[in-house]
Amino acid sequence: MDISLNGGDDQGGPVDNEEDDDDDEPIVVTSAEVLQRLEHGWMNEKMSPELLPPLEQEKDAMLGQIKVMERNVTTLDKRDVRTDIHKLELERIKFVVVSYMRTRFFKVQRMxxxxxxxxxxxxxxxxxxxxxxxxxxxxxxxxxxxxxxxxxxxxxxxxxxxxxxxxxxxxLPQFDAFVFFRVLQNQTVQVEVNDEILTIELEEGDLHFMRYEPIAHLLAGGAIHLSTLKANPPSRHHHHPHAANDDDKVNALKIREEQGALSSPQKISHHPQWLRKLEGTGGECPHLI
Amino acid sequence: MFGERSFELVKDVERQMTGCVTGVPTYDENGVRQVLDEMQLLFDQNQKDYNRIGQKVNQNDVTENLDVTMNSSTSTGAQGEAAGVYLRHTALERNKDCLLAYMSTRLERIRDLRWIKGSVLPEADQNNMTEQELQYFTDYNKILANYMRDIGVDGDFDGLDLTEHMEPPKSHMVYFKVLKEYGEFEPEDGKIIVLRKNCVHHLPKYQCETLIRQGVIEILTE
CATH class of the missing domain: 1.20.58.1030 (Methane Monooxygenase Hydroxylase; Chain G, domain 1)
Known part of the structure; x- marks a missing residue:
């Protein structure tokens, strides 16, 4: 269910994303791509025990985009069935941004x-x-x-x-915490198990469950991304067939919005139980002892 | 034994916190004072002993020079005193740790309450808090509000309320039932509605979240 938020192709227009690339030129990406990067960043942030580098441009671009969409949505015909769907989609996007910021907030507060x-x-x-x-x-x-x-x-x-x-x-962050992650580029990683050093082959597309510490550098390098057990296997997605550089490759791995990205890894239920459920490393809520 | 009372405090607070996930337990003023008294006692005793050894070693700081004292003092009496000072100092440190643990656990819960119950605490919780804790809560409230208003300001965006959108949305609008008399509520569109017990209303989900947490309403359908 890919809904273009502004009702037509034109409003999802390109967002200037000034990113320092090798050639030092700003890359133009679509808002769908920005959202996707943010979604990956959000999943990573949620699942990782430490605070990750901030997605400055993605966040700002998405907030700007939300503002535009909020304006657009008010001009839609209220009796039109699609209006409600647009609004829901907007809610979902807002949820991702808010949840991303909230996840970071609680890590900042705790540490x-x-x-x-x-x-x-x-x-x-x-x-x-x-x-x-x-x-x-x-x-x-x-x-x-x-x-x-x-x-x-x-x-x-x-x-x-x-x-x-x-x-x-x-x-300190719990570097010993176990995380699920999806491999984006073939890698090998050395893991110490019972005083023995094991070399583990990570193949593109694999889902692994491992201690965070030995794979933290892979996450920083963009060779893996953290996920939940449920997140669907990567699939090439259709928004941008021109995926060429490595950055785009990351984007090309889409967690389907319907299930993966938008249902938070730890399901929140109603007050007061949601508090208890969200304890733990990547928890996005008040931390309890 | 030294440090026993302070350890009690820590165990208590842990029990209380797991026993009640959504409130603050009563502040144990007596317990804290007893620990502070014990610390004063330990400290006074240390001062006395230290002065006795002090004639041999002219230093002010008890801890840093203890090793020197232990090694350099020739008389066994002085050595015994030095060991006593050392032990008591360890007890002092431990008491400090325990008190800090006690207070910061409470503080953590007080911050959490801002997220569970909103910016105004129910009286029951307020009664269990000290004057300074109440003040801290108010200030935390302000700091948090400032932060949320700051989000995205550079990008021409005026703030993001992180206490909304707690759950992934399943549908935009929801029906909800009012559980208790609440009075006027102003949704984002500005059309004030009156929340009366047992009434059913229809609003965007994210606008209801605070009311749900406060136990005022209950979602009927998604």
């Missing part, structure tokens, strides 16, 4: 002091792992939380202990 420390130590030529607005939030949260502990506890302790030690608040 706030760790991320803040890292951000302070980051050298100027290193890319930040946070969106700009996330960093502002992080700074405010860390400051406020530290103040809270100083005021309520630390100032009441004997003098030698009146130090706010950031190391006591460190929360």
């Amino acid at each position: 706030s002091f760790t991320l803040y420390e890292a951000e302070m130590k980051r050298s100027r030529n290193q890319e930040s792992i946070l969106f700009k607005e996330e960093f502002t939030f992080l700074k405010n949260l860390v400051t406020r939380t530290a103040d809270y502990f100083k005021a309520t506890l630390i100032s009441k302790m004997p003098p030698v202990l009146q130090k706010f030690e950031i190391k006591k608040f460190r929360v």
